[in-house]
Amino acid sequence: MTKAERIKNSLQETKGRRKSQKAAVFQLKLQNLSEKKTELLNRTFAEAKWLYNWLVSDITRLSLPVNRINKVDVKVRETFEKRELTLLGSQVKQSIGDRLKDNLRALAKLKKNGFKVGALKYKKFVNSIPLKQYGITYKLDFDRNRVRIQKLGYFRILGLHQIPNHENVEIANAILVRKPSGFYLHVTCYLPKEYFKRELVGESIGIDFGIDSKLTLSNGLKIDFELHETDRLKSLQRKIARAKKGSSNRQRLRNLLRREYEKISNRRKDIQNKIIGYLKLYGKVIFQDDFIKGWETLFGKQVNSSGIGGIKSRLRNSLETPIVLDRFEPTTKECFACGKSLELSLSDRWLECNCGWCCDRDVNSALVIQKKGASQCNDNNVGLDRSEVKPPERETAVRILGSNPYVRISFCL
Numbered sequence: 001m002t003k004a005e006r007i008k009n010s011l012q013e014t015k016g017r018r019k020s021q022k023a024a025v026f027q028l029k030l031q032n033l034s035e036k037k038t039e040l041l042n043r044t045f046a047e048a049k050w051l052y053n054w055l056v057s058d059i060t061r062l063s064l065p066v067n068r069i070n071k072v073d074v075k076v077r078e079t080f081e082k083r084e085l086t087l088l089g090s091q092v093k094q095s096i097g098d099r100l101k102d103n104l105r106a107l108a109k110l111k112k113n114g115f116k117v118g119a120l121k122y123k124k125f126v127n128s129i130p131l132k133q134y135g136i137t138y139k140l141d142f143d144r145n146r147v148r149i150q151k152l153g154y155f156r157i158l159g160l161h162q163i164p165n166h167e168n169v170e171i172a173n174a175i176l177v178r179k180p181s182g183f184y185l186h187v188t189c190y191l192p193k194e195y196f197k198r199e200l201v202g203e204s205i206g207i208d209f210g211i212d213s214k215l216t217l218s219n220g221l222k223i224d225f226e227l228h229e230t231d232r233l234k235s236l237q238r239k240i241a242r243a244k245k246g247s248s249n250r251q252r253l254r255n256l257l258r259r260e261y262e263k264i265s266n267r268r269k270d271i272q273n274k275i276i277g278y279l280k281l282y283g284k285v286i287f288q289d290d291f292i293k294g295w296e297t298l299f300g301k302q303v304n305s306s307g308i309g310g311i312k313s314r315l316r317n318s319l320e321t322p323i324v325l326d327r328f329e330p331t332t333k334e335c336f337a338c339g340k341s342l343e344l345s346l347s348d349r350w351l352e353c354n355c356g357w358c359c360d361r362d363v364n365s366a367l368v369i370q371k372k373g374a375s376q377c378n379d380n381n382v383g384l385d386r387s388e389v390k391p392p393e394r395e396t397a398v399r400i401l402g403s404n405p406y407v408r409i410s411f412c413l
Contacts, residue, residue, distance in 0.1 A: 021170065021190040028147070029158040030183040040152055041183055044087045044176075048096055049126040050074050051085060055100050056120050066097035089150040091137045095130040131174040131185075138174055140187070147185060149176070157185065168192050180258035201392045204284040206370025207315075208331070208362050209292070209308055213410075215275065216362035218370040219390070220412040221397055225271050225306065227406060233260045268307045271404055276314055278400045286323040286373030287315060288331060323373040336367040360412050 001009075033041070054072035055061050067090035073080045085093070103120060111117045131137040137150045142165075146154050163169065170190040177184045206218035213222040236257045243250035279285050292309040316322055325331070333344050337357035344351065344361070351361045359367070394411065401407050 017170070018190065020193060022193050022196055023172075024189050024191055024196075026159065026162045026187050026189060028160060028162075028185040028187060030147075030155045030185065031158045032156045033183070037153075037155065040087070041176075041178070044152065045126055045129065045178055047083075047085050047088050048092075048129050049123055050083055051088065051093060051096050052100060052126060053122045055097060056122055059104070062097060062101060067091070067094040069093060087151050089137060091132055092129060092150070095132050099130065127178045129176040131176055134171045134173070138185070140171065163187070163189055164191065164195065180255060180262050198281055200283055201281045201396050202390070203282070204286060204370060204374060205279065205282040206366040206368075206373060207279075207285065207287040208366040208369060209287070209290050209312065210362055211295070213362060214306055214308055215311070216360075216366050216412075218363065218366040219393055220360075220363055221393070222362070222410045222412055223275060223401060224408045224410075225404075225406050227264060227268055227271070227306070230260065230264065233257070233264070236260060267406060268310070271407055272307060272311055272314060274400050274404055274407065275311060276318055278397060279315065280319065281396060284321050284323055284373070285315060285319050286325065286370050287312070288325040288329060288369055289327045291327055323376060325369060325372055325376075329372065331365045331368045331372070332361070334364075334368050336364050336371065363412050 030041075050072050051066075051069065054069075054074075055066070069085065071082050071084055074083045088096075100120075107117045107120065131149070139148045140157075140160065140163075141147065141154075142160060142163075145157060145160050147157050148154050163171075168191070172188045172190060174188065175186040177186055202219070208216045210216060213224050215223040217223070236253055240250060240253045240257060243253055290312070292312060316324065330341065333342050334340070335342060335351070335353040335355065335357055336359065338353060338355040340353060340355070342351065342353060349361050350358070351364045352358050357364075397409055401409050
């Protein structure tokens with residue numbers, strides 16, 4: 001059997017295994033780094049930037065064997081210097097070249113769709129390095145809580161316990177990431193689909209996005225959260241504005257500012273993770289494709305800092321069975337009981353119909369969204385008794401969403 005045939009058979013076997021598996025990404029932190037190790041990692045990211053920019057300066061260089069490039073030209077002020085790539089392995093170099101090809105394909109696709117695109121720009125910083133082929137570019141040591149990275153050596157890591165000790169766990173690619181708070185390893189693992197199965201608390205749920213209550217569910221649950229700029233962030237911004245450009249003090253303040261932004265970003269991600277985790281406990285999640293970006297002209301930072309758009313995109317990409325209604329589908333003024341369109345202003349928060357139906361306007365909209373979404377998939381089990389939270393739903397919402405201090409939940413009965 002030739003090498004090409006062995007590779008082909010291996011790819012077919014992997015493709016067959018992936019049908020019964022699901023990917024999960026685990027974040028591990030490199031800890032107890034000495035000054036020498038930190039310099040080594042920073043040098044690695046610098047070499048990745050040099051190689052990427054050297055390839056961007058002349059796209060025809062992508063035809064060369066990127067994995068064998070050992071020296072590149074780096075611009076220093078007005079001249080060019082030869083720099084050796086001593087810390088990048090051949091697999092990592094090839095991955096950087098593949099990343100550049102992906103960027104070029106993405107630009108070509110945008111241009112084909114009518115968008116104005118320019119040439120690829122040089123990178124000031126490279127903060128992520130792909131590590132493909134587990135066992136060669138990197139390898140985890142579960143007994144000693146450490147990782148071996150090609151050409152960099154061993155590092156102590158925190159969070160290895162997250163990866164389940166399961167015989168069917170398949171560790172795949174990873175990404176070495178540099179953040180203001182330190183260095184991280186994002187490891188992709190493939191687990192059996194049975195590992196992700198959870199006991200459902202409901203068959204379907206409708207979601208109405210809003211401003212006062214960011215998410216209103218058809219079961220009467222209202223979810224609100226706010227993440228404003230912290231006082232420390234505003235203080236650091238004022239200090240940087242007064243600091244002298246190019247000074248070490250300004251650089252120190254910029255590092256502190258990056259860490260503060262990262263903290264806010266982590267809080268926002270935690271809110272999104274908990275909301276998505278709760279909604280995954282429903283068989284079908286139905287929401288409307290609202291134009292969230294257009295809300296910014298009306299409500300400004302209330303929308304921009306909330307991250308509703310991020311939740312909507314994650315609902316579309318993370319759920320197994322998302323049902324999305326068209327953004328022009330009338331839902332906010334329609335009676336859930338009889339389907340009649342009512343005359344309501346934006347200040348009217350309570351809906352009363354001549355048919356006798358009375359309900360909170362946002363809950364009514366969520367019920368209409370759920371009803372219309374269910375009709376798309378021929379599910380007619382949505383009745384008029386769905387405006388009440390069941391005990392399992394209430395307990396699960398308090399357990400998952402109530403654990404975050406920035407999330408406020410209320411039950412509209």
